[in-house]
Amino acid sequence: MAEHALRRRRRLWIYLAMAGLAVFFLFPLVFMFVSSLKPDGQILSDVGGWRAFLPVGDISLRNYSGVFDRVPVGRFLLNSVFVTAVVVGAGLVVNSMAGFALSRLRWTGRGVVLSIIIATLIVPFETIAVPMVYWVSQLPTLVFQNGIVQYDFGWLDSYEVQIVPFIANGFSVFLFAQYFSTIPTAIDEAARIDGAGWFTIYRKIAVPLSGPAFATVAILTFLPAWNQYLWPSMVVQDENLRPVMVGMQYFFQDNTAWGEIMAYTSMITLPVLVVFLAFQRAFVSSVAASGVKG
Amino acid sequence: MTAISSPESRAASAVSKSVPRRRIRADLRSERRAGWTMAAPAVLLLLAFLIIPVILGFVLSFTNARLISPEPTSFTGLDNFVRAFTADPTFFRSLLNTFAFAAVVVPVQAGFGLVLAILVNQRMRGAVAFRVIFFIPVVTSIVVVSILWKFMYQPDGLINSFLDAITFGAWHGTAWLNNPSTALTAIIVLSIWQAVGFHMLIWLSGLQTIPGELYEAARIDGAGPWRQFRDVTWPCLRPTRVFVLITITIAALGLFVQIDVMTQGGPVDSTSTLVYHAVRMGYRQQQIGYGSALSLVFFVLVLIVALVQRFLTREKD
Numbered sequence: 001m002a003e004h005a006l007r008r009r010r011r012l013w014i015y016l017a018m019a020g021l022a023v024f025f026l027f028p029l030v031f032m033f034v035s036s037l038k039p040d041g042q043i044l045s046d047v048g049g050w051r052a053f054l055p056v057g058d059i060s061l062r063n064y065s066g067v068f069d070r071v072p073v074g075r076f077l078l079n080s081v082f083v084t085a086v087v088v089g090a091g092l093v094v095n096s097m098a099g100f101a102l103s104r105l106r107w108t109g110r111g112v113v114l115s116i117i118i119a120t121l122i123v124p125f126e127t128i129a130v131p132m133v134y135w136v137s138q139l140p141t142l143v144f145q146n147g148i149v150q151y152d153f154g155w156l157d158s159y160e161v162q163i164v165p166f167i168a169n170g171f172s173v174f175l176f177a178q179y180f181s182t183i184p185t186a187i188d189e190a191a192r193i194d195g196a197g198w199f200t201i202y203r204k205i206a207v208p209l210s211g212p213a214f215a216t217v218a219i220l221t222f223l224p225a226w227n228q229y230l231w232p233s234m235v236v237q238d239e240n241l242r243p244v245m246v247g248m249q250y251f252f253q254d255n256t257a258w259g260e261i262m263a264y265t266s267m268i269t270l271p272v273l274v275v276f277l278a279f280q281r282a283f284v285s286s287v288a289a290s291g292v293k294g
Numbered sequence: 295m296t297a298i299s300s301p302e303s304r305a306a307s308a309v310s311k312s313v314p315r316r317r318i319r320a321d322l323r324s325e326r327r328a329g330w331t332m333a334a335p336a337v338l339l340l341l342a343f344l345i346i347p348v349i350l351g352f353v354l355s356f357t358n359a360r361l362i363s364p365e366p367t368s369f370t371g372l373d374n375f376v377r378a379f380t381a382d383p384t385f386f387r388s389l390l391n392t393f394a395f396a397a398v399v400v401p402v403q404a405g406f407g408l409v410l411a412i413l414v415n416q417r418m419r420g421a422v423a424f425r426v427i428f429f430i431p432v433v434t435s436i437v438v439v440s441i442l443w444k445f446m447y448q449p450d451g452l453i454n455s456f457l458d459a460i461t462f463g464a465w466h467g468t469a470w471l472n473n474p475s476t477a478l479t480a481i482i483v484l485s486i487w488q489a490v491g492f493h494m495l496i497w498l499s500g501l502q503t504i505p506g507e508l509y510e511a512a513r514i515d516g517a518g519p520w521r522q523f524r525d526v527t528w529p530c531l532r533p534t535r536v537f538v539l540i541t542i543t544i545a546a547l548g549l550f551v552q553i554d555v556m557t558q559g560g561p562v563d564s565t566s567t568l569v570y571h572a573v574r575m576g577y578r579q580q581q582i583g584y585g586s587a588l589s590l591v592f593f594v595l596v597l598i599v600a601l602v603q604r605f606l607t608r609e610k611d
């Protein structure tokens with residue numbers, strides 16, 4: 001009986017601790033969403049009390065329309081959606097094919113390629129960002145001008161510079177290879193006897209059986225692609241090509257209108273939050289899968 | 295690898311004894327060709343956008359390359375490194391700041407993450423909801439997080455008025471980010487707030503691999519919660535622990551976005567970091583050679599951490 005009471009009291013303490021922590025993790029975001037609905041003056045006067053976290057007073061979507069007036073936010077969102085979709089989509093194809101080749105096919109050089117891909121995992125992007133700027137500014141490109149195709153150099157200010165370098169990903173290849181290697185090879189053999197080519201085996205057998213691996217890689221590559229900041233801030237100066245995270249700089253150029261900034265940050269955070277809450281379980285297992293490296 | 299040992303060719307010959315050798319060899323050749331073709335896109339892309347930039351960065355570190363320059367690039371030996379370590383006080387300050395940041399963030403974030411993982415691992419109603427809540431900052435962009443906290447850290451912002459309220463006016467706000475003695479601490483707090491949920495999940499997947507019988511046995515032996523943690527949980531988490539510490543260390547050494555958005559390295563270099571300084575010199579001031587040299591210093595630090603990880607994980611075998 002005493003032990004039962006003790007356990008109940010312990011449970012109560014744990015709930016209290018978790019509730020306190022929930023407040024700690026949520027209050028900045030609640031503050032952001034609520035402030036995005038208020039005029040600047042009211043944000044500052046509400047900051048001293050509970051009203052900072054409540055949508056009360058002069059509530060409107062004026063900050064949101066202000067954002068649209070001030071910056072081409074529609075264009076930024078479109079750019080980010082496009083870049084993210086291509087990086088994730090092309091990444092799924094390219095990395096899963098490589099994972100398939102590395103885990104199920106025998107070819108000369110496979111061992112070397114596998115160990116090089118594993119070695120790339122320890123290179124953080126920040127270490128190569130500066131030489132990469134130099135490198136992409138020298139790369140050849142084709143320019144269509146006045147109906148003629150011209151040969152030119154430099155990838156700066158383009159979609160490809162935001163997309164192509166991030167399609168291949170050593171960790172995605174590794175996750176795919178690991179997953180494919182759990183599918184029994186007897187299936188391949190049977191398909192080979194039936195005359196199927198290797199590409200057909202990949203497409204018709206390996207891919208349909210590997211839904212969880214595709215979901216994991218999609219989730220793990222989606223967030224960094226959407227959140228790209230360092231790289232586009234260096235290589236994209238053209239306003240028409242900028243992604244959402246870099247577009248934020250416009251708000252700090254002249255007078256800082258915090259209400260509009262909160263509206264902008266809410267706008268680019270909300271889609272990701274909705275996707276996360278909808279696929280919460282898949283996110284959690286993807287992150288857990290990223291721990292297998294250890 | 296001989297044709298005999300290939301499962302495909304064995305299977306093929308089992309089907310029909312009259313399959314000629316030529317056919318078997320053709321099969322192997324097609325497998326080899328398929329292997330190369332399917333690996334090629336990823337391999338070429340990694341080569342072009344990871345391996346070549348690494349090599350290029352190494353080479354440029356020993357040159358005076360600039361992004362746009364009238365004079366041709368020339369080899370300058372160790373000049374960039376000599377400059378960094380003897381004639382660039384901002385680099386030295388950045389290095390110290392980076393180490394200070396990592397020295398606080400690594401233990402605090404790892405420990406806090408473990409506490410969160412143990413809390414949400416309790417078998418009680420609502421634990422999943424709390425797990426989701428603790429993870430929400432992780433899916434929020436670090437750019438957004440930095441701007442939001444910059445707003446909250448304003449002299450008349452949310453943090454100061456909160457401190458004012460809970461100390462009944464005894465606290466007179468400070469301009470957190472404009473004060474050299476508080477700026478880095480302020481950035482540490484929001485960095486942990488943003489990232490700790492990620493490591494909570496890594497710890498959690500480690501906790502869930504510990505067999506329940508171990509706890510049962512410990513309880514039968516009369517072990518309380520603390521003894522169970524010390525003698526069962528902690529030793530069983532060894533591989534997870536290495537992974538968590540290494541990933542936090544590498545991420546902490548690469549601190550960039552928070553600095554770029556919130557302080558631009560200031561005030562008086564008190565928040566400048568290694569990567570921030572490398573980008574400032576290499577990109578903003580267009581000294582690609584010098585920026586590459588600073589990036590190489592960062593890379594060497596990461597390599598050292600990775601080697602420590604190898605050493606630690608090898609030990610257990």
